[in-house]
Amino acid sequence: MKCLVAGGAGYVGSHVIIGLLEAGHEVTVLDNLSTGHLAAIPPGVGFHNADLTDAQATKKVVSQKKWDVVFHFAALSSVSESVNRPFHYLRQNTLSSLNLIEACAHQGVKRFVFSSTAALFNGKTHHGLIPDNAAIDPSSPYGDSKYVTERALVWADRIYGMRSACLRYFNAAGADPLGRLGEDHRPETHLIPLTIDTALGLNPLLKIFGSDYNTPDGTCVRDYVHVTDLADAHIRVIDQLDNASVAYNLGNGKGFSNLEIIQSVERVSGRKVHWEWADRRHGDPATLVADSSRIQREIGWQPQYQDIDSIVTTALHWRERHPHGYGKKRLPENSITPLECI
Numbered sequence: 001m002k003c004l005v006a007g008g009a010g011y012v013g014s015h016v017i018i019g020l021l022e023a024g025h026e027v028t029v030l031d032n033l034s035t036g037h038l039a040a041i042p043p044g045v046g047f048h049n050a051d052l053t054d055a056q057a058t059k060k061v062v063s064q065k066k067w068d069v070v071f072h073f074a075a076l077s078s079v080s081e082s083v084n085r086p087f088h089y090l091r092q093n094t095l096s097s098l099n100l101i102e103a104c105a106h107q108g109v110k111r112f113v114f115s116s117t118a119a120l121f122n123g124k125t126h127h128g129l130i131p132d133n134a135a136i137d138p139s140s141p142y143g144d145s146k147y148v149t150e151r152a153l154v155w156a157d158r159i160y161g162m163r164s165a166c167l168r169y170f171n172a173a174g175a176d177p178l179g180r181l182g183e184d185h186r187p188e189t190h191l192i193p194l195t196i197d198t199a200l201g202l203n204p205l206l207k208i209f210g211s212d213y214n215t216p217d218g219t220c221v222r223d224y225v226h227v228t229d230l231a232d233a234h235i236r237v238i239d240q241l242d243n244a245s246v247a248y249n250l251g252n253g254k255g256f257s258n259l260e261i262i263q264s265v266e267r268v269s270g271r272k273v274h275w276e277w278a279d280r281r282h283g284d285p286a287t288l289v290a291d292s293s294r295i296q297r298e299i300g301w302q303p304q305y306q307d308i309d310s311i312v313t314t315a316l317h318w319r320e321r322h323p324h325g326y327g328k329k330r331l332p333e334n335s336i337t338p339l340e341c342i
């Protein structure tokens, strides 16, 4: 299949591209490199440096080929930053998405896969695992920007027949088990990479945001799903789109508190993590854990990395070999070759 991947230079997108290439698909990336990295794009992949907020530029890329499937990973994605910059987040994420969806619908694209999020849910209305049909009630502008996009996709299906899969990831984590790719957000805001950096001495002190949540140890609980398992879901869901549009929750079904993540990193690395308490971070729900039984049943997806230590191990291995991320150190020989630009 000919695949267009918007946001393919980022963390999740680049891991999905590896899966697409291994499955024999042809891949082209559209990315503005605002948070992504050229070095994260695997060899043999076309690249367009374009910004989705620019409708004309987006249309130009989308109209270049008859794409069999379009993936949309491009977004601003920090829950807490979105509370501090609500209109910026709402504008950027909805405008980018609407430009891409409109261009695809007009171009006759039939399959579209969208990175949605667990941030659609507030975590309060369900005790235990959050099913696909839980009430949508985002705790942040980020979550709402994703919901607007999900709704636009409903209309793209009804009016243009463009089928879509909204994959509502819980917390993406880990790195390619073969060490070809990893997580390099700048600044890094995610708990697992920051905890690893603290263990490795790359970050002096980890702050844990909030000690008084209604959870067993008072810290937030999240469902960490390995990025390679996420990639597998993206590839499997393509076939499902011949039947109907879908929206699936995608997580491991197990919750880990922020303190349990510190313990996991200490176990796996054999090093102490220096941390201290800090105030709650705006926009954080107390608990988000997925019920992913529907995607498992309908497309046969099964996470391979269910144990938190195995997820942390892959992230730690990548970071040990790439302490500067994609920035200063080149990827190992044979894992990546020069990018072919269109």
Ligand SMILES: NC(=O)c1ccc[n+]([C@@H]2O[C@H](COP(=O)([O-])OP(=O)(O)OC[C@H]3O[C@@H](n4cnc5c(N)ncnc54)[C@H](O)[C@@H]3O)[C@@H](O)[C@H]2O)c1
Binding pocket: 006, 007, 008, 009, 010, 011, 012, 013, 030, 031, 032, 033, 034, 035, 036, 037, 050, 051, 052, 053, 072, 073, 074, 075, 076, 077, 096, 115, 116, 117, 118, 168, 169, 170, 171, 172, 173, 185
């Ligand atoms: N990382 C997670 O835990 C997580 C969880 C749930 C959902 N998501 C969603 O998954 C997607 C990927 O997340 P990620 O962690 O890989 O993020 P990322 O920042 O690593 O990747 C996003 C990519 O999109 C590109 N991009 C951003 N805005 C763009 C624009 N206007 N035009 C063109 N390119 C643009 C960036 O340069 C980057 O390469 C996001 O949509 C995010 O909201 C992530």
Ligand SMILES: O=c1ccn([C@@H]2O[C@H](COP(=O)(O)OP(=O)(O)O[C@H]3O[C@H](CO)[C@H](O)[C@H](O)[C@H]3O)[C@@H](O)[C@H]2O)c(=O)[nH]1
Binding pocket: 077, 078, 079, 080, 116, 117, 118, 119, 169, 170, 171, 172, 189, 190, 191, 192, 194, 206, 207, 208, 209, 210, 220, 221, 222, 258, 281, 284, 288
């Ligand atoms: O230095 C830090 C960083 C994070 N945390 C805490 O760790 C937990 C996880 O935070 P992350 O920033 O790692 O992830 P989020 O749950 O905020 O968000 C991630 O997962 C969401 C889905 O659950 C979104 O889609 C979002 O894009 C993605 O970044 C939260 O309680 C947060 O307060 C800390 O205590 N200290």
